[in-house]
Structures are given as structure tokens and as C-alpha cells.
Amino acid sequence: MFIKPKKALSLKECKFYHSVPLPDSSIITGDWDLTKCADVYLGNMDYANKRVIDVGAGSGFLSFFMEQKGASVVSYDMPDGSYWDVLKYPGHQPAMHTKAHEEYYNAYDYTHEKMNSKCKIYRADIYKDLPEELGEFDAAIFGTMLSHVRDPMLVLMNILYKVKEFAVLINPFVNKDHNGSTFYPGQNQFERVWWNIDYSTIERMVNSIGWHIADSYDVFPIQNVNLDVPKKQKYRSLVIERYS
Numbered sequence: 001m002f003i004k005p006k007k008a009l010s011l012k013e014c015k016f017y018h019s020v021p022l023p024d025s026s027i028i029t030g031d032w033d034l035t036k037c038a039d040v041y042l043g044n045m046d047y048a049n050k051r052v053i054d055v056g057a058g059s060g061f062l063s064f065f066m067e068q069k070g071a072s073v074v075s076y077d078m079p080d081g082s083y084w085d086v087l088k089y090p091g092h093q094p095a096m097h098t099k100a101h102e103e104y105y106n107a108y109d110y111t112h113e114k115m116n117s118k119c120k121i122y123r124a125d126i127y128k129d130l131p132e133e134l135g136e137f138d139a140a141i142f143g144t145m146l147s148h149v150r151d152p153m154l155v156l157m158n159i160l161y162k163v164k165e166f167a168v169l170i171n172p173f174v175n176k177d178h179n180g181s182t183f184y185p186g187q188n189q190f191e192r193v194w195w196n197i198d199y200s201t202i203e204r205m206v207n208s209i210g211w212h213i214a215d216s217y218d219v220f221p222i223q224n225v226n227l228d229v230p231k232k233q234k235y236r237s238l239v240i241e242r243y244s
């Protein structure tokens, strides 16, 4: 069920979504730098001895970070050769970006080897139930991914059903006074943000399936990609727990 990471990849075969510090003290710069804000991004929670599923793990910085804090991690993402949900309309080209995605997975595997990691890799269609063999989790993290899926409610239901203690949801989650979440697919299929999910909407979504927001933190990841000068963005990290 778990995928074996590739070995002996070269850096040229990799594309790093995340900046990552390696054991030899070098730092690889990625599209986004979470190195200075990882604890807050992850809701200031204690991950020691927790079994955690990292939903939308990408090139894996958060999985490896939690492992270093003592967690046993399953890094979950879409199957090799697939790509993020896209709009379908006459003339669309669905397979166009799969190579870039393979390079993000290579970056995951490269880091996995360098860090001598034991994180497990599971890749499947996120709209299907998790298989029984995967078991249950103490915690889940959904790092900047709910806005990128066409059906964030189904994703939350499928994963949280198997989570016992807490989850952390990270996204901009704009203020309560914002007048509802918006459908935001952009003008073409490669604009891969589907939803601008506001705070009160995410609160209703999780409340409706037996969870409540226990804590909320502002967090400032650094965006390197598509900018001449790196820029801090403002996100919100929500810790959710089950109603007792």
C-alpha cells in the first residue's frame, strides 16, 4: 500500500515546493519557506508519539518536521502522474503539469533519503475513502490544500472520519465578517485555487461533522515563487478538535 521513495536522485531531477534544511546544514530554497514559522503553521501542537496524516504533503517539509518532533507520519498526496483538480472545458489539456508534480515528489524522496526518514508515502484519489489498512490517526494536517480541491467538504469528511484527537487546517481563512466564501477558479484551468474559504464557512463545515475550532493563530509563511523579492503572506492556522 505504501510507495517506496526513489533513491539516489540528483537535485536536477527535483523541484522543491518547500525550503528544506538538510542534515549537512545546507538549506535548499523552495517555492515557500515555512522554516521560521513551522510550529505556528502546525497549530503549536505537540506531535510527539502521535500518528499523523499530512494531507497534501507536497515535497514534504511538514512531514519531516513532525517526524523530527517525534511523530509517526503518513505523507498523503495524489497518485503519480495525476495533477491538481482543473477546470474542464473544450480545449483543456489536463496532463500538462504532471511533470512538475513528479519533480515535487522527487524532492520529497530526495529529502527522505537525506534525512534517513521513516515517513510513509501514501498516494491515492483524495475523493475516495481511506482504506481500512491505513488504520486510524491521532492527528491530521491540511496545509494550504483545502482551497485547491474542488470538493473540500468531501476531503474533510474522508480524512477526519479516521482522526481521533485533533487536526490543523491552514489557509488564509479570511475574517468572520467576510460575506461568505467565494468560488474562485480563475479565468483558466491553471489557476488552481477553487475556493476562498472564509472563517465562518470553515467553522460551519467542521461543526457539521462533529468538530469545533479550539484555537486559531495568524501565521506568516514566506512566498519565494513568482516574486522578485520574497514576501510574507498572512495565513491562519486553525486547530480543530472533536466535540466531546
Ligand SMILES: C[S@@+](CC[C@H](N)C(=O)[O-])C[C@H]1O[C@@H](n2cnc3c(N)ncnc32)[C@H](O)[C@@H]1O
Residues within 6 Å of the ligand: 017, 018, 032, 055, 056, 057, 058, 059, 062, 077, 078, 083, 084, 085, 125, 126, 142, 143, 144, 145, 148, 149, 150, 170
Ligand atoms: C499548496 S500545496 C501545500 C503543501 C503543504 N501541505 C504545505 O502546507 O505547504 C497543496 C498540496 O495539495 C495537494 N493537492 C492539490 N490538489 C489535490 C487533489 N485534488 N488531491 C490530492 N492532493 C491535492 C498538492 O499535490 C500539494 O501537495
